[in-house]
Amino acid sequence: MKMKWMSFLVVFLLVLSFGCNKISKDLRIKPWTENPWYWEYKGEPVMLLGASSDDNLFQWPNEILIPHLDSMKTVGANYVRNTMSDRQDKGFELYPFLKLESGKYDLNEWNDKYWQRFDTFLKETQKRDIVVQIEVWDRFDYSRSNWPPHPFNPKNNINYSIEQSRLDSVYPDHPGANKQAFFYTTPKQQNNRVLLNYQLKVVDKMLSYALNYNHVLYCMDNETSAEEEWAVFWAEHILGKAKELGKEICVTEMWDNWDLKSEHHKRTFDHPERYAFCDVSQNNQQKGQVHWDNFQWVKSYILSNPRPLNTVKTYGADGGRHGTTKDGLERWWRHVLGGAASARFHRPPSGLGLSELSMNSVKVAREIENTVKFWQLQPANNLLSERGENEAYLAAQPGKNYVLFFTDGGDVNLDLSEFEKTFSLQWFDVRKGNLLSEERISGGNLVQLKAPGDLEWVAVISGN
Incomplete structure (x- = not known):
């Protein structure tokens, strides 16, 4: 009986060791x-x-x-x-x-x-x-x-x-x-x-x-x-x-x-x-x-x-x-x-x-x-119009979430024409590190987005 318990213990420890190694990896x-x-x-x-x-x-x-x-x-x-x-x-x-x-x-x-x-x-x-x-x-x-x-x-x-x-x-x-x-x-x-x-x-x-x-x-x-x-x-x-x-x-x-x-x-x-x-x-x-x-x-x-x-x-x-x-x-x-x-x-x-x-x-x-x-998003500048070179950059999860970066103020149009629903719009001041404002916008068309000021801004548009 003692030998059986010893054998069981050895097998158990080997299994445990294998599991720990796998978890560590x-x-x-x-x-x-x-x-x-x-x-x-x-x-x-x-x-x-x-x-x-x-x-x-x-x-x-x-x-x-x-x-x-x-x-x-x-x-x-x-x-x-x-x-x-x-x-x-x-x-x-x-x-x-x-x-x-x-x-x-x-x-x-x-x-x-x-x-x-x-x-x-x-x-x-x-x-x-x-x-x-x-x-x-x-x-x-x-x-x-x-x-x-x-x-x-x-x-x-x-x-x-x-x-x-x-x-x-x-x-x-x-x-x-x-x-x-x-x-x-x-x-x-x-x-x-x-x-x-x-x-x-x-x-x-x-x-x-x-x-x-x-x-x-x-x-x-x-x-x-x-x-x-x-x-x-x-x-x-x-x-x-x-x-x-x-x-x-x-x-x-x-x-x-x-x-x-x-x-x-x-x-x-x-x-x-x-x-x-x-x-x-x-x-x-x-x-x-x-x-x-x-x-x-x-x-x-x-x-x-x-x-x-x-x-x-x-x-x-x-x-x-x-x-x-x-x-x-x-x-x-x-x-x-x-x-x-x-x-x-x-x-x-x-x-x-x-x-x-x-x-x-x-x-x-x-x-x-x-x-x-960020890993849910894809680069999506193709959804922007009226965009100047280096004016703004977009990453999107179309219909759900959009993150738009303005390099120095400006305004662009975002194509939300395929999604007739309401989105939230948040504006973040990059240099101050805070949320400036939040509002609701309607999809189903081109939406103009204008940065609240000069320098760098991030807009987060969410339809979730």
């Missing part, structure tokens, strides 16, 4: 099975919206990190970018390697505080259901003024020389020139095993933390101009490490080319078997109608293999180098209504970061979700 961030243009997390569809004030929040000490994450959570932001960057921008950033008394680094020994910060960041974002998109390599860390003090620079470590590593001690050019030998190490490039072994070491250390969490997405680089072989190597290595642990994760690459129709981006678009999502953030270097049209071109191009299209950084802030505050707000809203799976405001000075304006956009978007989810 289902909880991860992944393309939504019912609509793979969007994400699913913890078994539910989710729209990823973000606004944060740095690229590498994991470097922030807890006393400023925690309030930042709490402010995001308060307004409904649930998405952050995290480059594994260690350049010394604010004075508190750490390198991952141990610094010796000699002043040089040992690439075989870790700086534990760096990795503790990383793990704390992952824990705190997980607590708040904030999805993290990691960028494994940031080319700006390895060139110009950031390269001379870096531990990977052969003059700063005890592990290899210039001759052994094939690295120069200076790289004065913009990293877009792609002259840094650091990005040519993989077997199908220059097969630089001396340096590659240390690159693998730091990536595997990062994965030893990140793969313990289900809320992490992986992008190989920040706006890279590297060869395709570089991206393929790291994508397959990271996917392989996850597979060894029985985990499924999603990886992508972010190409620097501002034109989404370029051959560079097809390196990602054409390989759904490797890249479960695409990051098209560099579309945010475009403006106006071209910005919208190029994004819609991508949706058409990958229609046979739809995947989430992420925009982890939205450029545009007065005083920055990549457009004005108005550009930033327009770009963010065009992507949200155009069918992006994620939209995040870039950090200052090139973006609005976590600011009053960015938070108000997130608040308005979350208010809209009380009426209609």
Whole structure:
């Protein structure tokens, strides 16, 4: 009898274990099975919206990190970018390697505080259901003024020389020139095993933390101009490490080319078997109608293999180098209504970061979700007439819900001729983040919609 009970207990525990593993896998961030243009997390569809004030929040000490994450959570932001960057921008950033008394680094020994910060960041974002998109390599860390003090620079470590590593001690050019030998190490490039072994070491250390969490997405680089072989190597290595642990994760690459129709981006678009999502953030270097049209071109191009299209950084802030505050707000809203799976405001000075304006956009978007989810909508500018270029953009669930974004006041006609019923009309002030007015309108014809003022407005028309 005792043996029978023991056998039953073993079988029960195996079944329970199998069930828990299945549940854990289902909880991860992944393309939504019912609509793979969007994400699913913890078994539910989710729209990823973000606004944060740095690229590498994991470097922030807890006393400023925690309030930042709490402010995001308060307004409904649930998405952050995290480059594994260690350049010394604010004075508190750490390198991952141990610094010796000699002043040089040992690439075989870790700086534990760096990795503790990383793990704390992952824990705190997980607590708040904030999805993290990691960028494994940031080319700006390895060139110009950031390269001379870096531990990977052969003059700063005890592990290899210039001759052994094939690295120069200076790289004065913009990293877009792609002259840094650091990005040519993989077997199908220059097969630089001396340096590659240390690159693998730091990536595997990062994965030893990140793969313990289900809320992490992986992008190989920040706006890279590297060869395709570089991206393929790291994508397959990271996917392989996850597979060894029985985990499924999603990886992508972010190409620097501002034109989404370029051959560079097809390196990602054409390989759904490797890249479960695409990051098209560099579309945010475009403006106006071209910005919208190029994004819609991508949706058409990958229609046979739809995947989430992420925009982890939205450029545009007065005083920055990549457009004005108005550009930033327009770009963010065009992507949200155009069918992006994620939209995040870039950090200052090139973006609005976590600011009053960015938070108000997130608040308005979350208010809209009380009426209609963005994944229920489709781009529908064809239902507008008397529309000027870049005047207004529409996403619709015809007959039920319509969301209309005005870039700078104006008026358009919305075709409701097929639906003879009453609709509610709400006007949201994007910059103030509030509902201005609500009224009833009648369908069955063309309805003129005039923004209540200048600048950016969102109208929500609902017939539910």
